[in-house]
Every structure is written in C-alpha cells, then in structure tokens.
Amino acid sequence: xxxxxxxxxxxxILFKLRYxxxxxxxxxxxxxxxxxxxxxxxxxxxxVSDSVITFTxxxxxxxxxxxxxxxxxxxxxxxxxxxxxxxxxxxxVYRVSGSSREYKEIMQAGxxxxxxxxxxxxxxxxxxxxxxxxxxxxxxxxxISHMGILSALLxxxxxxxxxxxxxxxxxxxxxxxxxxxxxxxxxxxSEATKMLTNxxxxxxxxxxxxxxxxxxKVSKEFENATEELCQLCxxxxxxxxxxxxxxxFSIVSDMNYYNGIVLAGYINGVCECVLFGGRYDKLISKxxxxxxxVGFAIYTDLLASFDKECREYDVDVLLIHxxxxxxxxxxxxVEDLVAQGKSVSVQMSIPKSLRYKELKExxx
Amino acid sequence: xxxVALPKGRLxxxxxxxxxxxxxxxxxxxxxxxxxxxxxxxxxxxFFWVKPSDVSIYVxxxxxxxxxxxxxxxxxxxxxxxxxxxxxxxxxxxxxAGKKGFHDxxxxxxxxxxxxSNIAKKYYAGKCRDIDIxxxxxxxxxxxxxxxSDVIVxxxxxxxxxxxxxxxxxxxxxxxxxxxxxxxxxxxxKTEQIENIAKELKAxxxxxx
Numbered sequence: 043x044x045x046x047x048x049x050x051x052x053x054x055i056l057f058k059l060r061y062x063x064x065x066x067x068x069x070x071x072x073x074x075x076x077x078x079x080x081x082x083x084x085x086x087x088x089x090v091s092d093s094v095i096t097f098t099x100x101x102x103x104x105x106x107x108x109x110x111x112x113x114x115x116x117x118x119x120x121x122x123x124x125x126x127x128x129x130x131x132x133x134x135v136y137r138v139s140g141s142s143r144e145y146k147e148i149m150q151a152g153x154x155x156x157x158x159x160x161x162x163x164x165x166x167x168x169x170x171x172x173x174x175x176x177x178x179x180x181x182x183x184x185x186i187s188h189m190g191i192l193s194a195l196l197x198x199x200x201x202x203x204x205x206x207x208x209x210x211x212x213x214x215x216x217x218x219x220x221x222x223x224x225x226x227x228x229x230x231x232s233e234a235t236k237m238l239t240n241x242x243x244x245x246x247x248x249x250x251x252x253x254x255x256x257x258x259k260v261s262k263e264f265e266n267a268t269e270e271l272c273q274l275c276x277x278x279x280x281x282x283x284x285x286x287x288x289x290x291f292s293i294v295s296d297m298n299y300y301n302g303i304v305l306a307g308y309i310n311g312v313c314e315c316v317l318f319g320g321r322y323d324k325l326i327s328k329x330x331x332x333x334x335x336v337g338f339a340i341y342t343d344l345l346a347s348f349d350k351e352c353r354e355y356d357v358d359v360l361l362i363h364x365x366x367x368x369x370x371x372x373x374x375x376v377e378d379l380v381a382q383g384k385s386v387s388v389q390m391s392i393p394k395s396l397r398y399k400e401l402k403e404x405x406x
Numbered sequence: 407x408x409x410v411a412l413p414k415g416r417l418x419x420x421x422x423x424x425x426x427x428x429x430x431x432x433x434x435x436x437x438x439x440x441x442x443x444x445x446x447x448x449x450x451x452x453f454f455w456v457k458p459s460d461v462s463i464y465v466x467x468x469x470x471x472x473x474x475x476x477x478x479x480x481x482x483x484x485x486x487x488x489x490x491x492x493x494x495x496x497x498x499x500x501x502x503a504g505k506k507g508f509h510d511x512x513x514x515x516x517x518x519x520x521x522x523s524n525i526a527k528k529y530y531a532g533k534c535r536d537i538d539i540x541x542x543x544x545x546x547x548x549x550x551x552x553x554x555s556d557v558i559v560x561x562x563x564x565x566x567x568x569x570x571x572x573x574x575x576x577x578x579x580x581x582x583x584x585x586x587x588x589x590x591x592x593x594x595x596k597t598e599q600i601e602n603i604a605k606e607l608k609a610x611x612x613x614x615x
Binding site: 183220 | 591
C-alpha cells in the first residue's frame with residue numbers, strides 16, 4: 043500500500059501495536075501533557091529517571107511535564123471486584139534518556155492491566171510483550187525475571203539492607219567477582235554465597251532455568267515465586283514466541299514497587315533495552331488502590347536507530363515551472379502525478395538539497 | 407563477529423595478549439600500520455584501540471560488544487553494562503591524598519581537586535562531609551601544593567609521584583583493576599561467544615593468581 047510506504051518505521055510499528063492491543067480488548071488511554079509535580083515526587087523511585095522537568099502554572103502551582111504514563115493510569119483506574127482495567131497508550135514522555143543522559147521527548151507505547159489479576163492476565167501481558175517485540179523484528183529476546191525469587195533469596199541470606207542493595211547491584215551487573223568480595227566483607231555463609239552466585243549464573247531457556255530453580259531449596263516464599271514463574275512459562279511453551287523467551291535474574295527493579303515478574307525486551311541491533319515492564323502491586327497499594335497491576339512500555343525512540351533503511355529520494359517528481367506557466371496547468375499536472383501515487387515537489391528552480399527521481403519541466 | 411574495544415596503552419597491550427593467549431589472536435594488530443580496526447575473520451573477532459575513558463561509551467552504546475576498562479571509569483561514569491570479570495591487571499587504588507601531615511579537622515568545607523568528581527562526591531556524601539569539588543583534567547598533584555585544594559582524589563599506583571612532591575595518601579577509597587565489560591543487548595544475541603571469551607580469560611586470571 044502506497045500510504046504505508048510513506049510511513050517511518052516507528053510509525054508503522056505504532057499502528058501495528060495499536061491493532062494488536064485492541065484485538066485483546068485494551069482501550070486507548072489519553073492523558074494531558076502535565077500533571078502536578080507532587081504526584082510524581084511522591085513516587086519518585088518508580089520513575090525510570092528521577093529528573094523531572096518542572097514549571098509553575100499561571101496560578102503559581104508547580105507542574106511537571108509527564109515523565110511517565112503508568113502512574114496516571116493507576117490514578118484513573120476504576121475499582122470493581124473481579125474486573126480489570128485494560129488500557130494501551132502512545133504518549134510522549136519527557137525524561138532523561140538512557141545512555142545520552144539528556145532530557146528527551148520520548149514516544150512511549152505500552153499497555154497496563156490493573157485490577158484483580160489472575161494467571162491468565164499475567165500470561166496475556168507477557169505474551170503481548172513478546173508479540174509486540176515480534177512486530178518490530180523477528181530477531182528479539184524477551185527476558186523474564188521474578189522479583190519474588192530475588193527478594194525471597196535475599197531475605198534468607200541477610201536482614202542487612204546495605205548488604206542487600208550491594209548484592210542486587212552485583213546481580214544487575216552479572217558481576218560474580220564483586221558478589222564474592224561483597225559476601226566476604228559481610229561475612230555471608232558459604233551456603234548463602236553459593237546460592238547468590240548460582241542466581242547470577244542462572245539464565246537461559248525457561249525450561250532449563252525452571253528445572254534448576256525448583257532444585258534450589260531456599261524458603262516457602264522462594265518456592266511460591268518459582269511456582270508462579272514456572273506456571274507462566276508452561277503457558278507460554280506452546281506459543282510461537284517461546285523460542286525468543288529467556289529467564290534472567292539480572293533484570294532488577296525497585297523492590298518497593300515491583301513484586302512479581304519483570305520483563306525486559308531486546309532487539310538485535312539496538313544497543314539498549316527497548317521494552318520494560320512488570321508487576322507492580324506494591325505501587326498500586328501505595329497509591330491507595332486495591333488489586334494488582336502489570337504492564338510494559340516500549341521506548342519507540344530507540345527504534346529510530348534500528349531503522350537504517352534510507353530513502354534514496356526525497357520526492358518522486360520534481361516539477362519545474364516557468365514564471366509564466368499557468369496555475370491551472372500546474373494544478374492539473376500535480377493532481378495527475380499524485381493520482382498515480384507519486385510524490386511531487388513544485389519549484390521554479392532546482393533546490394540544491396532536494397533529491398528527486400524524475401525531473402519534469404513545464405512550458406510557459 | 408565480536409567487536410572488542412581495547413584501551414590504548416600498556417594496559418591494552420596486556421589485555422590483547424590475554425585475548426591472544428585465549429585463542430583470539432589477531433596478528434595484524436601488532437603491525438605498525440594506520441589501520442583502526444583489526445579483524446580475524448576465522449576467529450570471529452575484531453579489535454580496536456580507543457582512549458581508556460571511552461571504552462565504556464563504545465560498549466554501552468553497542469559499537470563494541472565487549473571491552474576492557476578500569477574500575478575507576480565504571481565508578482565515575484556508571485555505564486549500564488555487565489561487568490563480567492575482574493582481569494586482575496592494571497591494579498592500583500583510588501585514594502585521597504594531601505600534603506604530608508594533612509589532617510582534616512572537619513571545621514571548614516573540604517576543597518577536593520579531582521578528575522573523578524562523581525567518585526569523590528559519593529565518597530564524601532557517605533561520610534556526610536561537606537566538600538567543594540574542583541574539577542581538573544590533569545596534573546592533579548599540583549592542586550594541594552599551590553593551595554588550590556586541601557586534598558586530591560586520584561589514582562595512586564606506586565605513590566612515587568606523591569612522595570616526590572611531598573604528598574601522601576590520606577585514605578584509600580577503593581582498589582582499582584581492569585574489568586571485562588559487556589553490552590547488555592549484545593550479550594542476549596551473542597551469549598555463547600561472549601561466555602566463551604569470558605571463560606577463557608577467567609582461566610588465565612586464575613592461572614596467574
């Protein structure tokens with residue numbers, strides 16, 4: 043379709059994602075560009091970056107350009123027993139972006155499922171995150187972790203919050219050598235050290251990892267979280283996306299907000315994580331709502347770098363007319379070309395920077 | 407193909423030798439040429455030299471799949487990468503140094519000259535000490551001598567430069583050594599190759615211990 047050819051890669055993806063999410067009953071969510079700063083300040087740690095662009099409105103109230111969509115969706119979620127709010131969005135957010143460490147306007151697409159969640163909802167969101175990555179490229183990896191597994195293991199090993207946060211940092215960096223140093227410094231038992239180093243090395247295909255997790259005897263909480271993760275993997279097993287799914291516990295999120303599965307998606311050729319999400323029941327209850335929440339966001343700004351295809355021409359036809367060419371003949375010539383599906387630029391002389399496929403010169 | 411960013415200089419040469427001993431050699435790198443990238447197609451590896459402080463940028467942004475840089479760079483810039491191995495070479499320490507006999511009496515804001523402002527800020531924040539960072543790009547040792555600062559935060563290898571200038575280490579912040587870093591996305595798609603390289607290098611580190 044000619045119309046589709048004219049779209050940029052990220053625009054095509056946004057259309058496809060929108061179609062995918064509506065097929066699964068997700069409703070569009072639209073929000074304003076600003077919110078009161080206080081709202082974000084209360085949940086600062088939940089935000090990917092805690093730098094928020096603020097300004098005062100005409101009444102002196104401090105506002106913020108929205109750095110996140112999830113918080114607003116939770117605020118607007120309705121509470122009805124045994125139901126869920128299922129919404130998707132394409133919104134610009136304003137925050138410090140990845141490796142550039144500068145403020146950026148980022149087009150974010152994603153979905154949230156909030157309410158009384160069950161295993162199916164978890165499966166639906168995880169499977170939609172994999173399908174979303176699949177719409178971007180066939181060569182993708184969706185990684186799943188479970189915060190319950192990590193926190194149960196940490197609770198068994200220590201009660202020292204400083205030690206816990208150092209361990210989490212080592213796991214995030216897959217840094218076994220630093221973990222060993224850290225365990226030695228905090229005098230962790232050899233059994234605890236072994237369990238933690240095992241978790242760093244534990245990544246790969248879901249079936250292999252689940253088997254190893256089940257063999258680890260840690261605590262009841264660890265067992266429950268493992269069970270939840272493995273049940274989810276079992277459901278995903280028959281899907282076409284399964285071959286692209288891995289388990290990896292180095293995806294770590296703030297444990298004050300996330301409590302269950304965490305998702306991170308990668309596309310071959312994009313140097314950063316393009317999809318991030320997870321289950322955030324703790325955030326829901328912190329915001330005074332009942333039930334749970336799970337969702338993910340895709341950072342579509344990163345996909346621009348993935349779209350290496352470069353158009354050879356800016357326009358199909360460069361139409362040059364003389365000063366005395368009649369307007370009606372220009373009008374007719376342009377409409378004819380457009381009707382043939384060609385793009386046209388009307389000029390009196392050839393612009394230096396315009397690349398064209400075909401040059402047509404009109405007579406007086 | 408695995409792209410490796412090596413730090414220019416003595417450390418980088420040592421690191422290349424470790425790669426070569428692990429079976430990832432690329433003889434053209436030792437030739438005196440103006441080439442920027444050295445490739446061994448058969449082994450599926452290519453190397454390039456970059457400024458040591460730029461290694462983490464190349465790796466974080468995916469231009470290199472893996473790289474080797476000092477822990478000082480990782481602490482200062484905090485790149486979002488995996489830090490998979492301590493290569494146990496290029497050993498030194500990040501330290502606070504001052505004029506011989508310097509004593510921090512804690513009554514005034516401490517003037518700290520350094521290239522590593524993030525490391526210095528974090529270190530003193532942990533001690534609740536009020537400091538004034540003076541960001542310098544070289545010849546840090548001059549700062550306390552000319553009373554530009556009370557102390558410096560810098561890398562100390564043998565301590566000879568300090569000694570020759572009547573300075574001494576006041577306290578050690580953290581030991582430093584070279585680390586193998588990996589781009590997170592590359593690790594997902596080249597897991598086996600990267601794991602093999604890390605495994606071979608680890609075997610050498612252990613053999614040298």
